[in-house]
Amino acid sequence: MSKLPDPFREGLARGWQAHNGADGLPDEVTCDVAIVGTGAGAGITAEILTKAGLAVVLLEEGPLRTSSDFNQREAEAYSSLYQESAARRTMDGAISVLQGRCVGGTTVVNWTSSFRTPENTLQHWQDKYGLQEFSESAMAPWFEQVERRLNMHRWEEAPPNRNNEVLRQGAQKIGISADVIPRNVKGCWNLGSCGMGCPTNAKQSMLITTLPAALEAKARLYYQTRAQRLDIKDGKVQAIQCVPIRVNGEKVSDKVMRVKARHYVVAGGAINSPALLLRSNAPDPHGFLGKRTFLHPVSFSAGIFAEKVAAWAGAPQSIYSDHFVHNAPADGPMGYKLEAAPLQPGLASMLMGGHGATLAARMQHYPHTQMMLSLMRDGFHPESVGGTVRLNPDGSPLLDYRLTDYVFDGMRRSLLTMAEIQFAAGAQMVMPYHEQGQYYRSWAEAKAGIAQLEMKPLLMGVGSAHVMGGCWMGGTEKQGVIRPDGVHWHIDNLSVHDGSIFPTSIGANPQLSIYGATNKLATQLAKQLTGKSVQLA
Known part of the structure; x- marks a missing residue:
């Protein structure tokens, strides 16, 4: 070439x-x-x-x-x-922050x-x-x-990859809205990288x-x-x-x-x-100055399917659901936006959780894994004050962002939603990104298991790529x-x-x-x- x-x-x-x-x-x-x-x-x-x-x-x-x-x-x-x-x-190590x-x-x-x-x-x-x-x-x-x-235009130049199609199919089956994401691309090769x-x-x-x-x-x-x-x-x-x-x-x-x-x-x-x-x-x-710094804290859920998902290939994000944002008043429980997350091997090894033999076993499912994410809409409720930018002794920045019970409540509800969608779309197993997370083999089992997770920093897996x-x-x-x-x-x-x-x-x-x-x-x-x-x- x-x-x-x-x-x-x-x-x-x-x-x-x-x-x-x-x-x-x-x-x-x-x-x-x-x-x-x-x-x-x-x-x-x-x-x-x-x-x-x-x-x-x-x-x-x-x-x-x-x-x-x-x-x-x-x-x-x-x-x-x-x-x-x-x-x-x-600052407490509880949230990974991706910025260019x-x-x-x-x-x-x-x-x-x-x-x-x-x-x-x-x-x-x-x-x-x-x-x-x-x-x-x-x-x-x-x-x-x-x-x-x-x-910027709606991404309809190629069908959604299976990673995104799961979100659309599952959302439709449980009766919530899903739509196509606009993307800022021209002549996209659909590589997924x-x-x-x-x-x-x-x-x-x-x-x-x-x-x-x-x-x-x-x-x-x-x-x-x-x-x-x-x-x-x-x-x-x-x-x-x-x-x-x-x-x-x-x-x-x-x-x-x-x-x-x-x-x-x-x-x-x-x-x-x-x-x-x-x-x-x-x-x-x-x-x-430095106060009210917000992240859209993100929760993740892995669904394992019989067919190959190949979540590393194709447009990373092309389907979304705003159902739980539109129906979230500012003075109510935290709302969240649903999207898919691409899974290159390195990123997958983090989002699938565990280490050593546990991670190796989970990576056996890698080609069949669909990864869903939820963006928490922070900053609207009085109990959602975000974080504070501070300075290290050398002058470099440090974000002090404390995960509160209000945020954790939104995250637990998002894990339940994502599991329900993944099972509705045909997942054989679903696992939340949580230190206590495990593979659940039915929606009923997932609902009971997620309800028992301890929602604490460093136990709940949280990331963000959006800082505001x-x-x-x-x-x-x-x-x-x-x-x-x-x-x-x-x-x-x-x-x-x-x-x-x-x-x-x-x-x-x-x-x-x-x-x-x-x-x-x-x-x-x-x-x-x-x-x-x-x-x-």
Whole structure:
């Protein structure tokens, strides 16, 4: 087979300005706008601001990897494309947190599911946080532009793989809704390796869409370059102090590059963005910064089928059910969204639980295993306050997120739902991801067994790939860290454009919510800085 094109490397060959901090940094860089991060919020912002004619500098602590580097090998992908080599966990170790750490951020490694912010989430923000500009009708044009730009559409180009079809079949049999997931792909090869970077450039991540557009418009990229702290004085950022780092996150040297700009955009992702502001001693008169950080804590259930499922092949996520989100009032039990999880071998070895002989026995079922997941919608109920971003002694971020009885109640109900769906779809056995979990051979047996599980941290298997909050928007300074236009309430030339701006979790995979909100905020910022009206698409 002939070698596939690599548009990013072709751009570098044409002279795009991309610099590896590990190879050396200048003492000072100046620009109109400095953007920390290169993920969903940063990419959209960079394209819009360069369209307005602004000189943009992008700062990324992760490495530059392109489609030529993506080889569908988990060990290499996890170590080079994810925060802390895919080993990031909450402070008590009870929740595994997957976030991207590379040029393009999590957009490079997500599973492409693309949902608009649910109407009931937007209404909650209006009612509780004064975000009147974020109604469903007001946000629709911003979502539409992003959907065109990133080729988001219902994934009906290929039938759902068996892993996803189980969810649809089982949901229909127990009488709940299920539908097709929109995905941001173009010419997808249906390989199933989205979480390791797309080797065919089908995924419309920031790596092949907005970042190339910004670099073509003379933006400058510094990767393996960490934004260490903001110099803040008299209500303004004076500069960003940056340090060169290796792929493993260690500093190369004590060399500091100062980036000076008219305006600064922090878009390092929830956890890293609050941490940067905390390291910088940013004004926080109401003690909000880093608080209300949400995860969509995820529970998992493995169903074993007589026929081969091959959950590693095909679009990772193409079917979902919102039945238990739509029917979950904010003041009631925690709601959850149902989806399927792809199972590459390394990920499977974790989600199937156990170790040694137990894990080896479970892996015998690997080709016949279907994996379902439930995303907990956190942040709506008074007993769902999320977590707090703190700093380790070295200044690195640490998320303190305590699993409460309220969250555990939602997780137990989700395990019951997933088991019922899997048995309805023909599973021979079902096992919840729990230290005390075992294979149940009927729905009745599963219902009794799951009811007896001890719901405690480190016993209940919990993960998350969605991090939101920590720098949330509010209609007044007593309702949030930043204004509804994305500008910090107490720092005039600083904006935040990433998932940390959300006052609650989304209740759906958040990438399109970040894209849509950032599209709005970045367009307003471009108008503020230049007087020009520009559009993403």
